[in-house]
Amino acid sequence: MKIFQINFQTASKYNSQIKQSGAPQRSAALLIVVVAIFIGVISHNYVFAQSINKEALSDNALVKKLPGFKSEFSEVNGVKIHYVEGGTGKILVLLPGWPQNWWEYSKVMPELSKKYHLIVVDYRGMGSSDKPANGYDKKTIASDIYGLLQKLGYKKAFIAGHDIGAQVAFSIAANYPDLTEKLIIMDVPHPDESFAAVTMLPALGTPTDKLDPARPFLWWFAFNQMRGMPEDLLEGRFALAQKYIFHYLLKDDRSINAFDRAVYANVYNNRDAIRAGNGWYQAFAQDIADYKTYSKLTMPVLGIGGPGYNWLKYSLPEKTLNLKVEKVEDSGHFIVEEQPSVVIQDIIEFLD
Structure with missing residues (x-):
């Protein structure tokens, strides 16, 4: 606020000089006024973002923004799992991706909860759930979700996931087909041989400012393989990595606002959270090996893709x-937040 006040005072000072100057001087003074006000506004926004109370970013505070939902915990396979539950109807499990948590689905939860009983899970390593030393392969995480649903008394469910959550969702369907009534995979498939073929170097002419789906440069795949270094670099400042990830993968940066970014940065800011999130990537080799053992899924499967559409196909x-793949137009990777109405429509049409 102080910076904003200083720049406003500067603008006022030069504004008074404009009235007393000739034409060239007025143009220069006017430019100074515009720049001063612009810097003031940017500074004001920065101060506002920095001033968000951490309590406002907690699960308990966030769930209050979604009437009808509650924040819960349950211990499964020796791991405390956090989930948010609400709505009526058949069970629909929603699994988020990296670098986010259950709040990723906040734009679609109110509408979907009118037709389904939602269980939005922070799986092993995510958000307020435990972050053990191991068990980040998708098959192990799938067993956690299966155990959670069994503990809650649910024998059948629709399973949906985005990004890493989509990989977990696929693994649930592959390992627990009797549980999975229908499966929804959003923008990223389960790790297969194509993951092992991801290039270390960008194609000629890339990386561009925004993701080119035809020539993606997935640099964080390699960065997240490192053990210890990401924690050293990003502890307490995960928003730095988040800034580049979101800008590269979003079609419109405004789709994830400052408050939502603060929520995500807050849950990844500590060493254990960074280590655990990277653990999902470090397990890709095991995931690929597990994938080779899976039989074809017999339940209906929907793929919803933005830039990952061709990858899913x-x-x-x-x-x-039994597969259907839908394209989400005018969206980057974070389709749930960039085109929530399209995602809601695709999900309801498929599940109904």
Whole structure:
């Protein structure tokens, strides 16, 4: 606020000089006024973002923004799992991706909860859930979700996931087909041989400012393989990595606002959270090996893709018998937040 006041005072000072100057001087003074006000506004926004109370970012505070939902914990396989639950109807499990948590689905939860009983899970390593030393392969996480649903008394569910959550969702369907009534995979497939072929170097002419789906440069795949270094670099300042990830993968940066970014940065700011999130990537080799053992899925499967649309169309047919793939136009990778109404419509039409 102090910076903003200083720049406003500067603008006022030069504004008074404009009236007393000739034309050239007026133009220069006017430019100074505009720059001063612009810097003041940016500074004001920065101070506002920095002033968000951490309590406002807690699960208990966030769930209050979503009437009808409650924040819960349950211990499964020796791991405390956090989840948010609400709504009526058949069970629909929603699994978030990196670098986010259950709040990723906040734009779609109110509408979906009118038709389904939602269980939005911070799986092993995410958000307020435990972050053990191991168990970040998708098959192990799938067993956590299965155990959670069994403990809650649910024998059948729709399973949906985005990003890493989509990989977990696929693993649930592959390992627990009797549980999975229908499966929804959003923008990223389960790790297969195509993951092992991701290039270390960007294609000629890339990386561009925004993701080119035809020539993606997935630099964080390698960065997240490092053990210890990401924690050293990002502890307490995860927003730095988040800034570049979101800008590169979002079609419109405004789709994830300052408050939402603060929520996500807050849950990844400590060493254990960074280590655990990277653990999902470090398990890719095991995930690929597990994938080779899976039979084709017999339940209906929906792929919803933004830039990952072609990747889903290439990967999913290998392991599915009843597949539909939908394209989300005018969206980057974070389709749930960039095009929530489209995602809601696709989900409801498929599940109904």
